[in-house]
Amino acid sequence: MTAPRRLDAPTGLQSGDHACWTFADAADLSAAVLPFLDEGRRLGEQLLLIGASRPELLRVLAPLPGRDELLADGQLQVHGTDAVYGSGDRFSPEDQVAAYRTLVAEARQRGRTGLRVAADVTPRARHGAGARRQLHVYEHLADAMMGAAPMTALCLYDAALGDDVLGPVTLLHPDQHSGSEALAHLSGRGLSLSLHGEVDVTLADDLLRALVDVACDAPGEVVLDLSALRFLDVAGARALARATRLLRGADVHLRLVGAPRTAARCLALFGLGGGDVVPE
Amino acid sequence: MSDVRPTGDWDGTALAHEAFVFGADQELVDRVVPFVLEGLSRGEPVLVVAGERVRSLLAGELGPDLDRLTAFTAAETWWRGGHRTLHAYDRDLRALQAVAPTWRLAAEPTWLARDDGREWSRFEAVANRCYAALPYYSLCLHDRERLPEPVLDAVARTHPLTWGGSAPVPAPAYEDPERFLRSVHPAWDRRPARAAVAALTTPREARRAVSAAALDWWPARVGEVVQAAHELVLNALRVAPFVEVSSWTDEGTLVVEVADSGPGLPDETLGYVPPPTKPDSPRGMWLAWSLADDVAVDSHPAGTAVRLFFHHR
Numbered sequence: 001m002t003a004p005r006r007l008d009a010p011t012g013l014q015s016g017d018h019a020c021w022t023f024a025d026a027a028d029l030s031a032a033v034l035p036f037l038d039e040g041r042r043l044g045e046q047l048l049l050i051g052a053s054r055p056e057l058l059r060v061l062a063p064l065p066g067r068d069e070l071l072a073d074g075q076l077q078v079h080g081t082d083a084v085y086g087s088g089d090r091f092s093p094e095d096q097v098a099a100y101r102t103l104v105a106e107a108r109q110r111g112r113t114g115l116r117v118a119a120d121v122t123p124r125a126r127h128g129a130g131a132r133r134q135l136h137v138y139e140h141l142a143d144a145m146m147g148a149a150p151m152t153a154l155c156l157y158d159a160a161l162g163d164d165v166l167g168p169v170t171l172l173h174p175d176q177h178s179g180s181e182a183l184a185h186l187s188g189r190g191l192s193l194s195l196h197g198e199v200d201v202t203l204a205d206d207l208l209r210a211l212v213d214v215a216c217d218a219p220g221e222v223v224l225d226l227s228a229l230r231f232l233d234v235a236g237a238r239a240l241a242r243a244t245r246l247l248r249g250a251d252v253h254l255r256l257v258g259a260p261r262t263a264a265r266c267l268a269l270f271g272l273g274g275g276d277v278v279p280e
Numbered sequence: 281m282s283d284v285r286p287t288g289d290w291d292g293t294a295l296a297h298e299a300f301v302f303g304a305d306q307e308l309v310d311r312v313v314p315f316v317l318e319g320l321s322r323g324e325p326v327l328v329v330a331g332e333r334v335r336s337l338l339a340g341e342l343g344p345d346l347d348r349l350t351a352f353t354a355a356e357t358w359w360r361g362g363h364r365t366l367h368a369y370d371r372d373l374r375a376l377q378a379v380a381p382t383w384r385l386a387a388e389p390t391w392l393a394r395d396d397g398r399e400w401s402r403f404e405a406v407a408n409r410c411y412a413a414l415p416y417y418s419l420c421l422h423d424r425e426r427l428p429e430p431v432l433d434a435v436a437r438t439h440p441l442t443w444g445g446s447a448p449v450p451a452p453a454y455e456d457p458e459r460f461l462r463s464v465h466p467a468w469d470r471r472p473a474r475a476a477v478a479a480l481t482t483p484r485e486a487r488r489a490v491s492a493a494a495l496d497w498w499p500a501r502v503g504e505v506v507q508a509a510h511e512l513v514l515n516a517l518r519v520a521p522f523v524e525v526s527s528w529t530d531e532g533t534l535v536v537e538v539a540d541s542g543p544g545l546p547d548e549t550l551g552y553v554p555p556p557t558k559p560d561s562p563r564g565m566w567l568a569w570s571l572a573d574d575v576a577v578d579s580h581p582a583g584t585a586v587r588l589f590f591h592h593r
Contacts, residue, residue, distance in 0.1 A: 241559050
């Protein structure tokens, strides 16, 4: 597992990369999508672009080399967000991830090297708190799936959604464009949940929301591996303590394991154990 | 001995904190046995935590009453550094508070005889403030033979009560906790010209700067140094737009200074006060103080500077 990565450009991406990309306006969106898809074209990947309106997306794609051939050939597909993710209550994170899994398999059958998706997910984040909880679950499941399947994704979010909405979403991606530095990633890749990078006061609230949403699905024990955490401050430990308490209310027992030595000191301040503490 | 009043006018509603320095066996017995028996007669939980000598003397004198003590514990295994020892003590106090309206404790902090145990006097000083409202009598026992003069001096300055022969009396040498702390913290020398200095506005920048300095000094302690400095930087950035972080080494000791132009530290004892159990309460200073080997504070209305000292060991 690697530390979260700050992306300067939407290129240099490969299978397994799952990027969170915030954009300011249509021009910004197009500046990200075009090089991302063009890279996939050169890699022989199946390409999928998802956004608010199909006609608008086709206009965005005009400068893409070989656009018409790609569309005619089926290597590039373009869909409206609602058509793919559904609107309102019809969205199911599990079904959506399963659908992508099928698309990956179909792309491989057609001889493509993998699936590359650029999706403007902004509309899903506008549906309110309940939909945002579902969105966190979705990003988490998608991230776990991409850890094991030949898929590359650029998740596009309108920067106007604000830090409250974008913070937890960003944490659920290993590749991040927003902010000056990628600090932390809450990952579902591997056998358990794991936290990578640095969690300080600036991320504490985001972590609390993302963690509670992705862990509260089913009663029972959820393991959070902290061994790849390079830094945890008191505020971050407090967020983990709050998450533990909130989850207990949903009959979920959050078990922290592998805390580095100093992080374990922080956790102990809240009466939390860090599992078998690992040396730094 | 009928005129002896082992706790004087103490009414059991707040902290009484006495230092009793003993030499001869009988001196100890005459002070502690009536103290214990008075507590038992009042139905208070009575706890004894002491070294081997004190325990065997009391066991002989108390006879069957020994079984009526709520705790009769060896002090030798208690010491785990000041912060961890106090944290454990604090949890015990809170547990007692939940079940007893008042209690009394005769405790011998034997670790004051160790070089690394001397910092305990700071916690003794701060206890006068942070435990002021807890309803217990703490009779601290100190063996004149075992403890060096500077430790006995600190004992006298950190306990508001001393034994007057028939009742506890105010200790003439007692000092305000903040004054005591200032006197035992390292002197506030001028920052050396060789110090690396940076003005920073975010905690992550500060972590990078401190991490680089600590790596040059001793990689094994980078985690602790960064953690401690980070919490101070956060405190500073709450009251000031930027923070000045500087660091230097002095004969193997790394010094990290965090300075801000905020309104000054309201309470210089905070780094020695165990955090309350509710999760919202701050813990940064407690953690920073516990990770560093020593600290010094320079606080005035125009700003605060805190120095953390880390020894190469």
